[in-house]
Amino acid sequence: MNDRAAFQVLVLPYRQTAQGTEFALFRRADADCWQGVAGGGEAGKSPLQAARRETAEEAGLPHPACRTGLRSALPVRGRTPPCTATLLLASQGSTTSKETGMPLDSTGKISFDHIYAEPDPRSFFGTLGQVDYLIPQLAKPYFSKLIEEYRAERGVAEPTVLDVGCSYGVNAVLQRCNVTIDQLYDYYTGPDVLALDHEALLAADRGRVRSHAGTEDIRFIGLDNSGPALAYAQSAGFIDATIHADLEQDDPTPEQQDLLDGVDLVISTGCVGYVTDKTIARVAHGSRPWMAHFVLRMFSYDPVAARLAELGYQSAGVDGVFRQRRFASAEEQTQILDKLSSAGVDPEGLETDGWLYAQLYISRPAGAATELATVMNAVSPS
Template identity: 60%
Template sequence: MTTSGGSQVTLDETGKFSFDHVYTEPDPRPFFRALGEVGYQLPQLAKPHLTSLVDEYRAGRGVDQPTVADLGCSYGVNAALFRCAATMDDLYEHYTADEAAGLDRDGLLDRDREFLRTRDDRVPQARFVGLDVSAPALAYAHDAGFLDETVSADLENEEPTPRQRAVLSGADLVVSTGCVGYVTERTITRIATLPERRPWMAHFVLRMFSYEPIADALTDLGYRTTEAPGLFRQRRFASAEEQERILDTLRDNGVEPDDQETGGWLCARLHHSRPIDEYKDDLT
């Protein structure tokens, strides 16, 4: 199938369209062109929750500059939104504007650094560590200043190297916005057991995937997990075929599709996991 912008996409083994081709480019312009076509917005909806989580962690643990490990971070979208007075629409405009189209990678990086400098509205900042299998996406996000450190690894299938362990062991918070399902309890528990003190976690998980195996594994590590109310739109279905496949998956998993899903949107739930002695019952 071809999207309206000409991008070739196919269904992956989960029934979702695969946008893998836009995650390995030298810069994020193809990413924003392709995801903009389907109204990708989950990082925008996650931003206030991530901001509150960082502020609560800072106050609760007395850490002035928490380190956030962002799983499946791609080009550092969550970090960019957190750090900047910007929305997803601003980022779409920033990367698809005529001014951006004529730049080489170095020119685009200079433009991004200026964007970050002029819109930076979080002091003190959190530190962001990006974990992803795409080395080009990580390199760009780091060079632009969105990510402080990066780990290019597949922790589903490999143990972290000594260098990766050293970086990830500094994580105070572990977050994700849509990679669970491709990332499982293997990755999550590997990261959770690296720091001396268990990190807090917040994962936005598409409803077609179950968070239960991760929650169970974290329970064994002394965590408690709760689910925040409400649904969060990730993006529109890219085709009727994709929608049909995902709705069938939901029903097969015993999940009744919501009106938003039958109306054309992939939706996620937010799951909080924290060490049980630091949990609050009013997490939202």
């Protein structure tokens, strides 16, 4: 039986370094040429799965994330039956942690890119639960207050919220389904759920959303460069629409811009620093939405605030700091402490105690961010 599928993959592994982006090309032993990683697909497997397999086998790079997903798909001429060639990019950390065996990205943090390439969120919760990732839970009451203030001031009964770096729609689930992140960890890592096939898990999650229908009138749009995460979040009903894009590199398409033009509020829980003022400015053009961003202390919000100021925004910080997750290793902690020291940020009593910490910044047009930040100071983290 022929187990080959009618597609081929071409993978370009890359990594981010202090000098910029480095791509890997390989010289063929049987021909005088250089190329990326290439191979054929297998029946029942996705192009992403084929890309991960070929990259591990041919290049010796374990668990390539391919988080940017599908970049181009073209028909291959002269093939019978017809065949499609799929180009993907496989992100690799600049170094590998000796303690965990996981790649360290260019910021010094452990790279969890591989968990965003899975078809459902079980790997996401199984992995991040081990490091007590809890910023979405701490952010929940602040996002609720932001939505409440917007409704009261603008008279919008059903605001549209854009979650930048939404992955599997965790922030939307917390708002819509009256659950805590600990309950989500218990659910997605429980033996009964781990035993479900993909369609059964999807049906269960759709049922969760239906059971809370009408309890929270919010429309959620997810922006991410992970196609699999976005696809699951929308199929499950966690989010209502998706923008699969890399706005660091590209302007939104006309269809994506139509979605952005209808956004009332923008939220994020850790992507700023990986996405820059380029993405945030592209999001802000048009509707001028209110924004609330939780930003790791290792990153500065100043470039984003300065770019938004050009668009008529004011930005202000909310009091306090918020735990994001535990360090995955002592090596990761050392890397981050060095980065904080270089940035002039004092980690004593915070990152020195084993946790990554974030700060909350509010940005809104017409010079009213300070007043809104003052309102947010009264919120109690959940």
